Amino acid sequence: MKIIKFICVAASLVICTAAAIHFTKTHIEAEQTREKTLAELIIGGQAAQGFEEAVKEVEEAIGTTAVEPTTTAITTTTVPTTTTVTTTTIPETEATEVAATATEIPKAEIVTEYTVGGLIDLNTKPEKTMTILTLTSDQRAFLQEYMIEHYFLNGFAFVSDEKIPEIKERKNAAAEMESAAIQTVNMLTGMIDLNNPMNILDVDFDEFIKKIEDIENGFEANYGNTDFSDDNYDKLKDGSLKYFAQLKTSLGEFKEVADAYHNSSNAFLAMGLLTRALTETVIPELMNVLESSFDLVESSQPIFLENTQGHTILTRDEVKAILQNPGYIF
């Protein structure tokens, strides 16, 4: 009987340990092969700043350099970048019949030619390993310009360069739509102070949501009924409206979390609930909002690049790679 007891305990130990190892292995493999979203990279990069400062402080205090324990990387296959070249031409405009001294209307030809992907080689690691945090201010400025030139695109610059009125009008509308979304993204990221993330609980969410609704109402009034008969434009418009709806939903959830925290009578329990809410609600919602803002960027690119030639824009994978290691462009 005694032996059986000991055997049962030993068996349970072996089984539970094996199960624990299995689940751990599965989780680690899933994390290593999971693609990080752009939003995670950006927010993760900012949050890591505090970490780097802490490491430096410790290294100075103890007079040594930290080492990175070697890990066995799980190899992932990279999808080769695709290159697309599009060229469009519009048929000649019909000359209107006028009296004898009719002047010929010049033929409008629209040529759109740009390349997606190929600016960096994802299959080779850059010579220098860099992080956003270690960039000098000049390097950061260069990175910002590079990203705007090859991904985010300065919509209003394309508007001023455009000569064809019809396309100019479309580009102007797209630039204004995009700037409405950018305005809300700036408001959102301004809301979060990574040096003291708890400040998010003190944000006046009602006022915030009201501002978003004002922007959204203005957006609908200006662009709700515009129709350029252009798929890209419609995609941008619908995407923008979805983005605002997503943003309001997310802010509503943040407000509920903050209210629950403030109204709780048990600070200890509230802290536990808050930690869970941050992990399960706030951060995923924030990521969703940022990801959908990047979807908007990509739907605005074909509009801005219409009737332009020679541009090369980054794919989302390339953007992620550069954010993880800016060495790709230096």
Add this chain to the structure above:
Amino acid sequence: MTNLKILKIKIGENFPALRLICAVIIISFSAVVSVYKFSDLAGAVSAGFTAYETLLLILSDIINTVFIYMPAFIFIIAGDYENFGITEVIKTGSRRGLAFSGLIKTLIYTLIFFAVLIIINGAVSFEAFPVGNSWSRAFMGTARSFGFDISVMTQPPFFYITQRLILMFFLFLTVGMIYDLFKTLSDEGAVFPLTVLIGIGLALVIQTMTAVPPMMLIFVLFVIDIILYFITMLILRVKDLRVPPQG
């Protein structure tokens, strides 16, 4: 010799196998959740811990200690408090023998429990993270948020972490002996929660004293254990162990 024989019988007869199995399952679950947490943290700061550091962090995690390890440990040792009375004194030959066999029994259960902790948490830590000889960047950058003083990293990691693990062992042993003492004094049901509370308090105190060399804390706990043993022995010498008449 009689004491050891009695001890063998006591542990064999009253061995809390079911309680130990429950503890194994709960500890396994908490080990997986803990290693997920540290793995996600390592991913977020793009730096990895070493396996040994992870083991230290899991076992030093005050939430684990407060809600899981301490109650589980006392749950296990509380499972072997049947048949305590005058017959035990007769079997061991003396009250002093009874006290001594009680001490050895607590020591053995603490060793078993601690071995379970190390095996399970060690297995998942070594699965998730690599072995390393120096402090990792991840640990350096996050140590203070886990309550560790910077001075900790002036020592080699293996040396420091081993001391901390020994300190944890003595913490559980001390709590076990406190339970023995309370059980000797009274058979009330409140002994269990009271011991858990004291254990949690001790764990919190030790966790906040990371700037103090672990060897010093180990010495303090060792002295406390000796004092507890002598107090228990003194109480056993004078306590009336007769079973009250029924009815």
